[in-house]
Amino acid sequence: MIDIESIDRMIKRIRAESPLIHCITNTVVQNFTANGLLSLGASPVMSDAPEEAGEMARLAKGLLINIGTLHDETIRAMEAALRSANEAGVPAVLDPVGVGSTTFRTKAVQRLLTLGRFTVIRGNVAEVANTIGRSLPIKGVDGGTVSRDIAVDVARQAARALGAVVAATGPEDVVTDGERTIIVQNGDPLMSRVTGVGCLLGAVVAAFLSVEGDPFRAAAGALIAYGIAGEMARETLSQRPESGAAVLSGAYGIAFLDALDALHDGAIDRRARWTVPGEMTSFNI
């Protein structure tokens, strides 16, 4: 389904081509998202005005729509950008942050899904469930944890209902197009303690989509690479003489950007860790 060589190739192509990724994302994480894309080798643009979002999306190689801080004006920008991206064949990623927590978010997501097509939906399991109207508990913008079986079931159902690849993240990540499914096991618990690590992932998936035509492989590759960066960040910090044993959240956010910058040195090979539903144990490749 996915192999190390093709993930390496995607990363190399992103660095070589520096694809322009148009992000309409929440104001909390715009800076971190732009820096993360630059660290990875891509080129961010953050236009979120209805007057220009359609024109900008057409110039891009990938589009991210993230509803974290939604406004009436932003919704109109999202609609214009999605329409343009669909017309121009630009792959689009939706991150339905906090969908289900307020009516405003739920309606905005429903409207976007009616208006156009997304190539990948990226959210935690609760957000993915809420996107298709299947209820799971949700607290603010962070979901709780569910069993792997439920996560896989929700992700597959969403993928089929929405005709998109779904990347449902959590302690383990599920990537599925409704037929093929893998469980990505790379990552680090601190990734959920830094604002924007989840949101940046949507932009990273868009960058992978810009260089890989199969959206399932692009999303799987992005999530494996991303989880590995999360592990590399911890390793770097634990080498700092002054930090002792503690790896803390402030420094971790910066080390994570550094890890994305360092991803090109063949780091994928030794570390990739995934499995498939039904397998009892994970395996390293």
Place this chain on the structure above:
Amino acid sequence: MIDIESIDRMIKRIRAESPLIHCITNTVVQNFTANGLLSLGASPVMSDAPEEAGEMARLAKGLLINIGTLHDETIRAMEAALRSANEAGVPAVLDPVGVGSTTFRTKAVQRLLTLGRFTVIRGNVAEVANTIGRSLPIKGVDGGTVSRDIAVDVARQAARALGAVVAATGPEDVVTDGERTIIVQNGDPLMSRVTGVGCLLGAVVAAFLSVEGDPFRAAAGALIAYGIAGEMARETLSQRPESGAAVLSGAYGIAFLDALDALHDGAIDRRARWTVPGEMTSFNI
């Protein structure tokens, strides 16, 4: 009035319960505020649209309203959120950034104070004075320094006029409910050279309010813990082999987030430093 054990208990409860804190704050510091709350163990949500702010505030355990980058639309979100928070019994913190510097800010604050109740007002001494129409010089968003006597007088007057606990920050911080008053002496000068350290404090106070029913004790505990984090940040940086004697503002902002993350290890006990008005000397506990 306040004791070490209860501050420790508040911090532990925040980490255990991860209270959702709804922040309507300025776009300059949204990222830093979200990261600071996560470092402390709380859970941030940053919704600032009038269409959903009321619904979101009801889900939260604490609300922060910060007027740093005010817009007409944000004011409407603030009003909806404040009304909801008051109805639902969610404690609300106001940070009147730069009030008095423009008519727009002054009117917005007056209107909010008419519309609803705040549990705590957090600002520098000039902002606190301007909130009650008492003039002190103010330059942009940073206040100057005044004597302790004036700071205490302004804070007490504001607390009585507004029926709220006032936390007036500066080289020393004054916390008062109009009757009880303490001067918090923890902190570090670099805290004022990193954008958002003042603004994040409002969110941290909201997190403390969510776990402590006495707002004076919650605010005092928050300011002591926060000042201690500021001291810990300097200590960590001065241990770095490459930095020599210099502790600089960029690294300090990150080290401050790390210090909030490290606050749980009993750091309060050895370091807490406060006094009361009228005492000539401070004392350590």
Place this chain on the structure above:
Amino acid sequence: MIDIESIDRMIKRIRAESPLIHCITNTVVQNFTANGLLSLGASPVMSDAPEEAGEMARLAKGLLINIGTLHDETIRAMEAALRSANEAGVPAVLDPVGVGSTTFRTKAVQRLLTLGRFTVIRGNVAEVANTIGRSLPIKGVDGGTVSRDIAVDVARQAARALGAVVAATGPEDVVTDGERTIIVQNGDPLMSRVTGVGCLLGAVVAAFLSVEGDPFRAAAGALIAYGIAGEMARETLSQRPESGAAVLSGAYGIAFLDALDALHDGAIDRRARWTVPGEMTSFNI
């Protein structure tokens, strides 16, 4: 044209006077811009509402208008601030981010240039060219590279057409008022891999304008000091024991803020590097 002593003097005056710099800038870089100004010793304020931008600009010693994330409401704030700044004699800097990439941006820039006067225009070469309707290829918000001859020609033409000092940045930076021209050669390639380093420069130029009456010398001094900070950031990072040879983009952004904070220790003297058009080689002073 410019000398080390006067750059040192500008930096010292900024630190002594802490000039208030009013920034109407994009939401991606507001935090980094505010922190950069604080690190340098200036005092940022980020008001971008039409209701107060005019009033705020009058209180400031310098104004930055950056169109990176343009909205209809922000344009109205920019217009009010520019008018006020012009009336009050406050120097104004324009950063026309991505002008030429969408009609919305191009029209906004044209309208601002009709409405008022800018003291300095700061952009990459492609943006400077697009500001005067001279076409060069532009991809998103980053320009490509052109020869020094073209860069100088474009910058001079723009300076004359707009009656402003132009700072056209790239691998080398061109600063010109149409008559005097220098090529600043300080800097580091990583500066273009951290979001906001270009945008912060506009704010730094505004701070230098607040303490130096000759805008050409202020802009040249700002760019030399800024490039030197970029070099200092790399040096600090390469001393870290855990980093080995790698200097990576996440840590670089923080080290850059630290370098601005450390700029006062006479660092300019040993490092300043510029030349003039027509010279074949650069020279150190």
